[in-house]
Amino acid sequence: MDRSSIIRTTAWLWLAATVVVLVLGFRQAIFVAPMEATMGNLQRIFYYHVPHAILGLVFPYINVAASLAFLYWRRRDPLKALSADALAVASAEVTVLFAGICLASGMLWGKPAWGIWWAWDARLTTELILWLLYVSYLLLRRFSPTGQTGVLSAVLAVFAAIDVPIIYMSIHWWRTQHPAPVFGGGADSGVDPAMMPAFLLNLAGWAMWGLLLIGFRFALERRRQLAEQEAALLAIEASLETPQ
Amino acid sequence: MKYARYVLDHLKKDLRLEWRSRDSINGMLFFVLLVVVVFAIAFDPASYPTMARQISGGILWVGLLFASMTALNQSWTREQRNQVLEAQRMAPSPASALFVGKALANMIFVLLVEVVLGPIFIVFFNLHVLGNAWLLALILPLGTWALVVNGTFFAALGLRARNRELLLPLILLPLSLPAVLMMVQATSGVITGDLDPIQIRTWITQLAGFDIIYTTVCVLFFETVLNAE
C-alpha cells in the first residue's frame, strides 16, 4: 500500500473510533449518568460544554507550536515551513470552532440556569476573548497580502498564545458567576464519581473529533498549497518552452 | 550604546516630522475631547454623580484607545508614502531600533494628550478622586505604553494589508483586552476609592508585567514583520 492509502485508511478508522466513543459518551451522558441534584437534567450539557472548553484551550498550543516551527523553517526549509503553516491554520480554525461551541453551549445553559444569556464574569469573558483572538487571527490571514500571510499570522499567533495565560491571570480576581473549578479546585471540589465515565468518554471523543478535524483541514490546506505550487511550476515551465 | 543612538535618531526624526505637521497630536487631542463630550451627552454625568465616577475610568481609556489607534495607523503611513519604508529596510541599522524609536515617539504624543486632557476630563465629569490620586501618575504611563507598544507593532504588521486602517483595531483590541481591563479597573479603583490598595497594587503589577512581556516580544519579532515576504 502506498502512503496516501494508508493515511486514508487510518483516517476512516479514526473516524469510526471517534463515532463509537462519542456514541458511548452520549449514552453515558444522557441515560446513565445520575441526575444532578439542583439543576436536574439541564446539567447534562456539562458533558459537552466542559470538554469543548478544555479542548478550546489545548488547540491554541498546537497553533503556536506550528507557528514557531514555521518561523524557524521559513528560510531554512520552505517546504517544511509550508506544512507548519497549514497546521497552524487548521488548529486555529478548530480552536475557533471549539471555543465557539463552548460559548454557545454555555449560553444555552446560562439562560435556564441563571435566567440570562450572558454575564461578564471571568470565565465567560476569558473564553470570549480567546474566541476573538483567534477570529482576528483568521481575519489577518484573509487581509494580509499574498506571500506574507504565513509570517504575519505566525507572529500574531505568538502574541495570542502569550495573551491566553495573561487573560487567565488577570481575570482571576474578577467577580464571578460561573461555577468554580470542579477539578483541582478547593477541598470540596470534584464531581460525583458516577459522572466521571460520561465526562471522560466525552472528553476523549471530542478530543479525537477535534484532532480529526485538524487533520482533515490540514490535508485540505496542504492540497491547496500543492495545487498552488503546481500552477506556479506550470507557469514557469510553460514559458521555458517558448523559443528564446 | 550604538543601538541607543539609532533609537534616538529615529525618535528625533519622528518628532521632527510630527512637529512639521503637528496635526497628529492636535487631531488626537480634539478627538479625545470630542469622545468625552459625546459620552457626557450620552450618559448625562451631572444627574448621576456616582455613576459618572464608576464609568469615568472606562470612558477615559476607551477615548484614549480609539484616539491612539488612529494616530498609530498614521505614524506608519508616513513611512510608507513614497516607499520610504523600503529605504528603511535597506538601511544597515537594526530594524528594531526603528520600532523602538517610533513607539517612544507615539508614547510621547499620547502622554502629551493625556496631560492636556486630564484636567478637562475632571471638570467635565465633575470628578473628585476619592482614592490616592498619585497612583494615576503610575497607571497612566503604564497603560499608555501597553496600548502604544502593541499598537505600533501591529500597525506595522498591517502596513501592507489591504484594509490597513480597519485591520489595526481588529488585531489590537482583542489582544489588549486584558490590559484594558487592568487599566480600567485600576483607574476606576483609584477614582472611586472602592478598591483596597492591595488590589490596586495587583492590577498595577500585572500591567507592568504585561508591558514588559510584550515589549520584549515586539522587539524580538519586529525585524521578521518588517521583512516579511
Next chain:
Amino acid sequence: MKYARYVLDHLKKDLRLEWRSRDSINGMLFFVLLVVVVFAIAFDPASYPTMARQISGGILWVGLLFASMTALNQSWTREQRNQVLEAQRMAPSPASALFVGKALANMIFVLLVEVVLGPIFIVFFNLHVLGNAWLLALILPLGTWALVVNGTFFAALGLRARNRELLLPLILLPLSLPAVLMMVQATSGVITGDLDPIQIRTWITQLAGFDIIYTTVCVLFFETVLNAE
C-alpha cells in the same frame, strides 16, 4: 430620471467594489463586536443592571459612530487611489449623483452591521426593552442616515487633507452632536421605557428633520466640495 440612473450606476459600482473586497464588511462586523466587548469590559454592565440600561443607548450609538467612521473614511480612499477621483471630476455626470450613490452604499453597509449587531448587543448587555421595541426600527435607520450622510460628505471634504483619517471624526463629531443626542435619547427612552411616547415622538421628528435638512445641504454643496482645490 436620468439622475436616478447615475445614482444607480454609482451605487452598483460601490457595491461591486465592496463585494470584490468583501472583507471590509466582515472586518466592520468584527470591529463593532469588539467595540461592544471593550465597552462591556470598561463599563461593567453586569454589576449595575439599571445603569447598563441607561447607558446602553449611548454605547450602541458611540460604537456605531466609531465603526461607521472607519468605513466612511475607507469608502473615499478607494476613489482617491490612482487619482480616480480626478476621473470622476472630469466626468460629465452630476457630481451629487456620485455622492448620493456612495451615501446609499454606506447606508446599506451600516444597516447590515446593525442587523447583525442588534441581537448580540441585547444579549451581551442583558437588555430587556421596556418600551415599544418597534420604534427602534424607525430610530435606527433615521439615526444611521444622519451619521452616514454627513459622514460621507465630510469624508469627501477631508480627502485631500494630510491627516484624512483623523480629520473626519474632528468635523463629523461636533456636527453630529445634536443628532447623536436625539438618537441616544430616543433609543434610551425606548429601552428604559422611561420617556413617554410623546417625548419620543418629538425626538424622532427632530431626527427626521435633521436628516432632511442635512441631506439637502449635502447634495447642494457636494459639487463645490469635490471641485474645491
Next chain:
Amino acid sequence: MTAASLDSASKIYGTFAALRNATATFPMGTCTVILGENGAGKSTLLRIVAGLITPSRGTATVFGGAPHKQRRRVAYMSHAPMLYDELTAMENLKYFSKLHRSEGCDCAGSPEMALRAVGLDPTLTRPVGQYSQGMRQRASLARVLQTDPELLLLDEPFSNLDVKSSQHMVELLADFRTWPVAGGSARTIILTTHQASLAEPIADRTITMRQGQIVDTAVRQPA
C-alpha cells in the same frame, strides 16, 4: 477655431509660481506637444485646461467656455492610471462610459473596442491592481479614448512605456485624430512628454516651457 486658450494665466502655490503669465492658443485639429524640464509647469498647464484647477490669475477658455463646463468634450489622462484597482479593465471602462452617457444615443464608443485598440484583452479577468505599469497606462488610455473626446489631454503618456508600446501609442493617437466627430469639428490633442522624438510623428506644434513660463512656440510646417 481654437479648441482651448490661455490668457496670461498664472498658478501660484503658496509663494511659488508654478505657472507664470502663460498665453497660448490650441487651434482645433492640431496636436501640441509641451516640452520642458522637470518642474517647468507642464502638468499644471494641462490641469488648468482640464478644469481641474483654476488659474490664480488670468483665464482659461475651452471651446469658448469655462474649462469645467466642457466635461463631455474633454478627456484627461494623468501620470496615475485613474482606474479602480479592484475592478477589471472592462468593468472600469463600462462604468466610466455610463457616466458619459448622454441624452439620445448610448454613444461613447464601446469599451471593448477601446481596449482592443490599445492592445489589451477585453476578457482579462485580472483586476487592474495586478497589471504592470505599462498595462495600466494602456487601460488608462482606453478610458479616455472610449469617451470620444474632441480635446484630449495627455500627461506623459509614454513614461513607463517601452519603446514598442510607445510607438504603438503614437500610431493610435494619429489614428484617433482621423476619427470622425459629430459636430464636424476636428480632434485636438495636447500632450506633455520628455521624449520629444517619440511624439514627433504627430506633433504639429511644440511648446517649450521653463520655470513656469512658455518660452517658445514652434509650428511645424506640413512636410
Next chain:
Amino acid sequence: MTAASLDSASKIYGTFAALRNATATFPMGTCTVILGENGAGKSTLLRIVAGLITPSRGTATVFGGAPHKQRRRVAYMSHAPMLYDELTAMENLKYFSKLHRSEGCDCAGSPEMALRAVGLDPTLTRPVGQYSQGMRQRASLARVLQTDPELLLLDEPFSNLDVKSSQHMVELLADFRTWPVAGGSARTIILTTHQASLAEPIADRTITMRQGQIVDTAVRQPA
C-alpha cells in the same frame, strides 16, 4: 569576482511568474543595463538583488552572501523617491546617513556633497513634498550616492527626467564608478531603463528580459 548573481531564481505572485528561472552574474566593476518591455520583470529582478523580496525558487547571492545581509554595501533606488515629504532634502539625507554610520568612521560621504553632485541646492528649505518629479528623482539619487555603495541598483532612474538632466545623471554615474572604494574592489551598477540610448555611454553589459525571462545577455566590447 562577482558582485551579485542569480541562480535560476523565480518569483511567483499567486499563480503568476513575474520572474522565471533567471540566471545571471553581475561581475564587480561593471555597469549592467536591464532592458525589457513593461511587465518583463525588471523591477522584480532588481528588488531580489536588493534583498527586498526573496525569490520563490532559486537563490540570489550578493557579495557571496544572502542579499539582505549586505545592506551596508548595497543601495537601491526605486521608481518612488523614498524620501519623507515633510523634511527638506538635506534633513532626509542626514537622517539616512546616520542610519548608515558604522563602527569607526563617520564616513558615508557628506549629504551636502551628494546634493551638490546631483545639482540640487543643499540650502533649499522647501520640503521634498513640494519638489517637482525631477527634483525628487535627483534627491533620491543623492540619497543612494551618499552611502557610498559598492553595488548600486537603480530602477528607471531617467523616467520623469528631462533629457539634459538625464545626461547629467549618466555623467554622474560614470563619475561615481571611478570613486575609490575602501576594500579595493570596484563599484558595480545595475540599472533598468526604457531609454537604452541614454544609458549607452556607461553600459558594459545589457540584459534583455521578456515575460519574466532573461532572453539575451550582451557584453559590449571596450571600444
